[in-house]
Amino acid sequence: MTERLTTTDLGRDFGAGAGVSGIDLTVRAGEIHALVGLNGAGKTTLMRLILGMLRPGDGACRINGRDLAQLRASDWARVGHLVEHPLGYPELDVRTNLLLAARLRRIPAGTAAVLAEQALTELDLTRYATISTRRLSQGNRQRLGLAVAIQHHPDLIVLDEPTNALDPAGVILLRTVLSRRAEGGAGVLVSSHHLDEVARIAHRISVVNRGRLIGTLEPAAVDLERAFFALVHDHEQERLP
Numbered sequence: 001m002t003e004r005l006t007t008t009d010l011g012r013d014f015g016a017g018a019g020v021s022g023i024d025l026t027v028r029a030g031e032i033h034a035l036v037g038l039n040g041a042g043k044t045t046l047m048r049l050i051l052g053m054l055r056p057g058d059g060a061c062r063i064n065g066r067d068l069a070q071l072r073a074s075d076w077a078r079v080g081h082l083v084e085h086p087l088g089y090p091e092l093d094v095r096t097n098l099l100l101a102a103r104l105r106r107i108p109a110g111t112a113a114v115l116a117e118q119a120l121t122e123l124d125l126t127r128y129a130t131i132s133t134r135r136l137s138q139g140n141r142q143r144l145g146l147a148v149a150i151q152h153h154p155d156l157i158v159l160d161e162p163t164n165a166l167d168p169a170g171v172i173l174l175r176t177v178l179s180r181r182a183e184g185g186a187g188v189l190v191s192s193h194h195l196d197e198v199a200r201i202a203h204r205i206s207v208v209n210r211g212r213l214i215g216t217l218e219p220a221a222v223d224l225e226r227a228f229f230a231l232v233h234d235h236e237q238e239r240l241p
């Protein structure tokens, strides 16, 4: 099966025990792989390393089989992400932001226009298309950030806490969009604090604790919360002198 993302012994040490280390992770085509962990566990740091937003201290990361250092602009154009703040120039309207994001990925104007309209529909933003982004609610700004991340049908989608600020309808839309993209062959890496939400869409769930991948959870398991805390507890115990 095609691997959209592979990390090998990936790490970055911030000192004083902070950072991530020894991360071996894969995201396959057609797969939604979720990262769960407590606050400060290292999920965002790992995603920033994968996206080249942070330089790794150790290890390697490959996207579509190519090392991060070798990726060209055309390879990055096949990636979609939302990590930290949703993209969107405040002075531009929602549609223009989508068009611009597509054009920056070198998508021809005609195709970009079609993709933007599809993304507006998928994230239910059509009624805000001509609204200036600075006037959007927080949830709709998040929807715009998600639309930018998925509109070009990327091979790899990396989303940090994508349900942030979304209302229940937005959460359902996101679930539909991610499942659709995965069915279309994308690999999806998504972080979340909501175990029940993750269980609904993820094919695999990896647990991060203190910068390490410490195990996996079975999405269909009856009591995910209990299994999660058991893994974290065991890892904490192992660390004790």
Ligand SMILES: Nc1ncnc2c1ncn2[C@@H]1O[C@H](COP(=O)(O)OP(=O)(O)OP(=O)(O)O)[C@@H](O)[C@H]1O
Pocket (backbone or CB within 6 Å): 014, 018, 019, 037, 038, 039, 040, 041, 042, 043, 044, 045, 046
């Ligand atoms: N640039 C940085 N410099 C120093 N320490 C950092 C930096 N970025 C993150 N950290 C530390 O690395 C650890 C992991 O942080 P990270 O943001 O990756 O966690 P997280 O799992 O995404 O947390 P949350 O669920 O709260 O968003 C934390 O201890 C954090 O304080």
